[in-house]
Amino acid sequence: MKESILLLGHGSPKKEANKLDQVAKILHGMLHAGCAENCVSVAYLQFAEPGIMDTIKGRVEQGAKKIILHPFFLSAGMHVTKDIPEMIEEARGLYPDVEFIYTEPLGTHEKLAHIVMERISAAEQLAPADIEKRSFDILSAEADLSGIPFDRLPIVQRVIHATADFDFKNTLTFHPDAVAQGLAAIKAGKNILTDVEMVKTGINKKWLSQWGGSVICRIQSTEDGAQSTDKRTRAEIGIEKALRENNNIGIIAIGNAPSALIKTIDLLTNSEPPIGSFEGRLRTPDRVIRGQARNSELLVIGVPVGFVKAVESKALLAVQQFPFITALGRKGGTPVAVAIVNALLKMAKGGD
Numbered sequence: 001m002k003e004s005i006l007l008l009g010h011g012s013p014k015k016e017a018n019k020l021d022q023v024a025k026i027l028h029g030m031l032h033a034g035c036a037e038n039c040v041s042v043a044y045l046q047f048a049e050p051g052i053m054d055t056i057k058g059r060v061e062q063g064a065k066k067i068i069l070h071p072f073f074l075s076a077g078m079h080v081t082k083d084i085p086e087m088i089e090e091a092r093g094l095y096p097d098v099e100f101i102y103t104e105p106l107g108t109h110e111k112l113a114h115i116v117m118e119r120i121s122a123a124e125q126l127a128p129a130d131i132e133k134r135s136f137d138i139l140s141a142e143a144d145l146s147g148i149p150f151d152r153l154p155i156v157q158r159v160i161h162a163t164a165d166f167d168f169k170n171t172l173t174f175h176p177d178a179v180a181q182g183l184a185a186i187k188a189g190k191n192i193l194t195d196v197e198m199v200k201t202g203i204n205k206k207w208l209s210q211w212g213g214s215v216i217c218r219i220q221s222t223e224d225g226a227q228s229t230d231k232r233t234r235a236e237i238g239i240e241k242a243l244r245e246n247n248n249i250g251i252i253a254i255g256n257a258p259s260a261l262i263k264t265i266d267l268l269t270n271s272e273p274p275i276g277s278f279e280g281r282l283r284t285p286d287r288v289i290r291g292q293a294r295n296s297e298l299l300v301i302g303v304p305v306g307f308v309k310a311v312e313s314k315a316l317l318a319v320q321q322f323p324f325i326t327a328l329g330r331k332g333g334t335p336v337a338v339a340i341v342n343a344l345l346k347m348a349k350g351g352d
Helices: 020-031 052-061 078-094 110-123 128-142 153-163 178-187 197-202 205-209 226-230 234-245 258-269 310-317 334-348
Strands: 003-009 040-044 066-071 099-102 172-174 191-194 215-217 249-254 299-302 324-327
Touching (some): 020 040, 020 197, 040 052, 153 334, 178 324, 178 334, 191 197, 191 234, 197 215, 205 334, 215 234, 234 258, 249 258, 258 299, 299 310, 299 334
Parallel strands (some): 003 066, 249 299
Antiparallel strands (some): 172 324
């Protein structure tokens, strides 16, 4: 572990108030899908354990050469501008060979305003559907979505709603048959395959189960050490494993791992069947799986986020002939993949 990220909280004598570990798990999954190392951890300034200096010491002993410290505070008060920086300076003196990077606090961000809006709606005891409707009304007032085709509009709206990022209005890219194929797969009781557990967790199982489908993820069942022995990520091994075992997959949703998206494209476009039992599903007498595949039975939702291969993998997906939905550029991730799938599920059930 050469790089470690620390989320720094204030800490509270009330044990149940110290919940930063949940945020750390989510962040870790978004940054390092399938990673088993302790790359993202939590430390507290006071009243709770582990303490900041003890955590820094532990990360250094584990081999960290760079430690990124994020103060999980709303504003830059004395703790953020004085107390924590003094600890970091002390750590620099103790560990001169380690690079320490100190970030800005949470500060002011439009996504925080959306959270406040949700809290206000909850206090008014609005039903979840009313909260969502209010959010979509605000969204529609702030962005001109009139040029988006009718069948794609619910997907674009839900992605923007999930991310508070209006850039997706321009970056979401659809194969002409993508929405129709996705709805057909759902209504046919097909399963949804995900690259990581976080995407699986976010998909609305109740909406899917009424059609007979289920959500599958095989990243946890990949063999220990597989990533280091054959230089493939656990996410891409999990995708191939699931496709080998299951012949009822209708949607593949990839939100984190570019390697899993590249592997999916390779499996769908390679004219030579790469795995035995997969051949029957990918090659039929009237369909050779290449870039010019016809009547594909799969919709691929590929929206990995990041700086390494994410842009390239999505650009590659965008030129395929089988049905796909992607978000060009660096942005994407679990919230986007989940939003796209849930939008399709809601459309399948009639939008109620």
